[in-house]
Amino acid sequence: MNKWICDNNILIVGLGLMGGSYAKALKRLGYSVCAIDKNEESIKYAEENSIIDKGYSYVDTQAVQNADVLIFALYPNDFLSWIKQYSHLFKKGAIITDVTGVKECIVYDIQRELKNNEFIAAHPMAGREVYGVQNADDKIFIGANFIVTPTESNSQEAIEWCKGLGKILGFSRISVLSPKEHDEMIGFLSQLTHCIAVALMTCSDNEHLVDYTGDSFRDLTRIARINDKMWGELFLLNKEVLIKEMDIFISEFESLRDMLYKNNIEGLREKMRLSTKRRAYFDK
Amino acid sequence: MNKWICDNNILIVGLGLMGGSYAKALKRLGYSVCAIDKNEESIKYAEENSIIDKGYSYVDTQAVQNADVLIFALYPNDFLSWIKQYSHLFKKGAIITDVTGVKECIVYDIQRELKNNEFIAAHPMAGREVYGVQNADDKIFIGANFIVTPTESNSQEAIEWCKGLGKILGFSRISVLSPKEHDEMIGFLSQLTHCIAVALMTCSDNEHLVDYTGDSFRDLTRIARINDKMWGELFLLNKEVLIKEMDIFISEFESLRDMLYKNNIEGLREKMRLSTKRRAYFDK
Numbered sequence: 354m355n356k357w358i359c360d361n362n363i364l365i366v367g368l369g370l371m372g373g374s375y376a377k378a379l380k381r382l383g384y385s386v387c388a389i390d391k392n393e394e395s396i397k398y399a400e401e402n403s404i405i406d407k408g409y410s411y412v413d414t415q416a417v418q419n420a421d422v423l424i425f426a427l428y429p430n431d432f433l434s435w436i437k438q439y440s441h442l443f444k445k446g447a448i449i450t451d452v453t454g455v456k457e458c459i460v461y462d463i464q465r466e467l468k469n470n471e472f473i474a475a476h477p478m479a480g481r482e483v484y485g486v487q488n489a490d491d492k493i494f495i496g497a498n499f500i501v502t503p504t505e506s507n508s509q510e511a512i513e514w515c516k517g518l519g520k521i522l523g524f525s526r527i528s529v530l531s532p533k534e535h536d537e538m539i540g541f542l543s544q545l546t547h548c549i550a551v552a553l554m555t556c557s558d559n560e561h562l563v564d565y566t567g568d569s570f571r572d573l574t575r576i577a578r579i580n581d582k583m584w585g586e587l588f589l590l591n592k593e594v595l596i597k598e599m600d601i602f603i604s605e606f607e608s609l610r611d612m613l614y615k616n617n618i619e620g621l622r623e624k625m626r627l628s629t630k631r632r633a634y635f636d637k
Numbered sequence: 638m639n640k641w642i643c644d645n646n647i648l649i650v651g652l653g654l655m656g657g658s659y660a661k662a663l664k665r666l667g668y669s670v671c672a673i674d675k676n677e678e679s680i681k682y683a684e685e686n687s688i689i690d691k692g693y694s695y696v697d698t699q700a701v702q703n704a705d706v707l708i709f710a711l712y713p714n715d716f717l718s719w720i721k722q723y724s725h726l727f728k729k730g731a732i733i734t735d736v737t738g739v740k741e742c743i744v745y746d747i748q749r750e751l752k753n754n755e756f757i758a759a760h761p762m763a764g765r766e767v768y769g770v771q772n773a774d775d776k777i778f779i780g781a782n783f784i785v786t787p788t789e790s791n792s793q794e795a796i797e798w799c800k801g802l803g804k805i806l807g808f809s810r811i812s813v814l815s816p817k818e819h820d821e822m823i824g825f826l827s828q829l830t831h832c833i834a835v836a837l838m839t840c841s842d843n844e845h846l847v848d849y850t851g852d853s854f855r856d857l858t859r860i861a862r863i864n865d866k867m868w869g870e871l872f873l874l875n876k877e878v879l880i881k882e883m884d885i886f887i888s889e890f891e892s893l894r895d896m897l898y899k900n901n902i903e904g905l906r907e908k909m910r911l912s913t914k915r916r917a918y919f920d921k
Contacts, residue, residue, distance in 0.1 A: 478850070478851040480851065497851065498849050498851065500849060526848060530849070538846060541841065541843065541846070542846055542849060542851065542853070542854045543851060543853055543854070546837070546853045546854050548890070548893055548894075549837065549857065549890070550853075550857065550912070551893065551908055551909055551912040552890040552893055552908075553829075553830070553833065553886065554911070554912035554916055555889060555912050555915070556885050556886050556890075557825065557885055559825065560915055562822060562826055563919055564810060564812050565812060565814070565826060567763065567781065567782065568781075569830045569831065569834075569859075569860045570826045570830050570919070571919055572857070572859050572860070573834065573856070573860075574912075574916050575856050575916075576853045576856070576857075577912040577913065577916040578912075578913045578916045578917070579909045581905075581906035581907075581909035581913070582906070584909060585902045585905055585906045585909065586902075588902075588905065589897070589900065589902055592897060592898075592900075595897065596897060596898060599890070599893075601840050601841060602837065602840050603887065603891065603894070604840075605836045605839055605840035606832065606840075606883070606886075606887060609836055610880065610883045610884070610887070613872055613873070613876060613879065613883075614876075614880060616873065616876075618869045618870075621865075621869055625863045627838070628835040628838035628839050628861040628863060629861065629862045629865070631838050631843065631844055632858050632859075633862070634844045634847050635847050635850065635854070635855055635858065
């Protein structure tokens with residue numbers, strides 16, 4: 354770590370599951386961690402459980418001005434509004450990072466807004482199907498991937514700092530992608546998979562099937578428990594990529610269907626062998 | 638348990654992952670367990686590791702004639718051929734059961750073949766992504782579902798016996814479905830989910846994505862490691878049901894895609910709320 358994480362005050366804006374998990378990890382490491390969240394209950398819970406040192410359910414000018422590092426864990430549109438409204442309060446040289454799940458539509462806009470501060474974007478690929486600081490858990494970072502998504506206007510120093518942040522939080526693999534590469538990757542790996550899980554859960558009235566199910570259905574639908582406000586926003590902000598990925602998937606799925614329809618079992622088995630081979634790469 | 642599981646000799650035909658796991662559980666419970674499998678290695682391994690008492694890599698007449706209980710863990714078509722060729726050897730009154738993953742296309746045919754024996758079909762909803770008796774593990778039954786699929790020609794006594802078998806093997810939930818109901822259920826819960834996982838894995842060359850993936854992609858593709866011979870056969874034998882389920886899924890997935898395309902985020906969020914509500918039923 355370097356100048357930004359040594360003598361610093363960390364401010365987390367948005368104290369939900371992810372903001373809370375960052376707070377837990379950073380407090381454990383000995384940093385001074387403050388937080389802003391409009392939900393008074395969340396702030397109270399986090400203070401009482403020593404997840405943060407001090408919290409505010411309003412934008413406390415002093416807290417913002419004191420921060421050396423600001424970590425944003427808001428929904429994408431709220432993040433941009435917040436920056437527009439309050440970034441003039443930032444201490445000169447304070448560094449900004451985030452946890453936002455889409456990048457291209459937001460990173461450049463935010464960098465344009467900031468005059469005296471550098472914003473280095475990141476996406477921690479970790480989560481849970483439950484929400485709120487009450488479920489915050491810094492163990493979700495262990496074994497997970499952390500992606501830094503710099504633009505041309507980021508300094509090498511900020512990129513290294515952000516990679517270091519991922520490391521001290523406990524992530525196992527730290528990567529660097531451009532915002533565009535990130536969004537393409539996330540459209541396939543995360544957004545498409547969530548669409549599939551939702552469709553599988555909503556395509557028929559299947560509640561009575563719980564008595565018979567094996568683990569395959571459970572695994573495929575774990576992420577069908579979904580925060581509709583957040584994911585609705587993420588899908589729309591990455592719409593072009595996601596539509597493309599959905600179309601590719603539909604076309605592949607239909608070709609399997611047609612093979613079965615035409616009794617082309619050798620074709621189907623060939624697909625299964627390919628999927629088996631490819632899946633081996635993803636074994637932990 | 639009743640007359641069939643008290644003084645009996647159990648013969649398992651087909652000593653792969655599932656046959657081997659049955660053998661382990663039944664040996665642990667103190668039964669005398671023999672096995673037939675054409676693979677000599679499997680028999681040798683099972684004998685050396687005390688998974689069975691005695692095994693044969695050929696159809697040993699004496700072993701078949703001695704059996705009070707025969708458990709078939711073969712692929713569906715092999716199962717039917719075996720019965721046609723050797724069922725005249727069965728001891729009068731010996732009871733037959735199986736682990737086959739499809740039912741309607743096989744149960745009636747087998748019952749028609751048997752003159753002096755009752756066949757009560759069952760489907761243990763448990764498995765692993767690895768194969769062979771070397772990976773047999775009777776812990777996979779714990780917490781899993783066991784489904785008995787009788788026809789009109791089964792006796793109540795045999796149905797109860799089979800439910801009892803599921804219970805002593807360690808299954809948590811024992812259900813009874815008709816062969817038709819079973820196949821409809823399995824078409825949705827198991828076969829459709831496997832098709833989805835395969836299509837997700839084969840729809841694009843994604844091996845390089847392993848550095849970035851979170852758990853959602855891993856969960857959705859766990860079952861993309863698939864035994865192509867077995868699943869090819871299962872899909873074809875339940876083709877009509879599976880095609881119907883695939884079409885329903887495609888239609889639902891396309892409607893999500895169109896909502897996104899038309900910026901109908903409220904429609905998408907409504908689907909997400911429904912999927913979240915339904916998924917709650919499947920929490921363990």
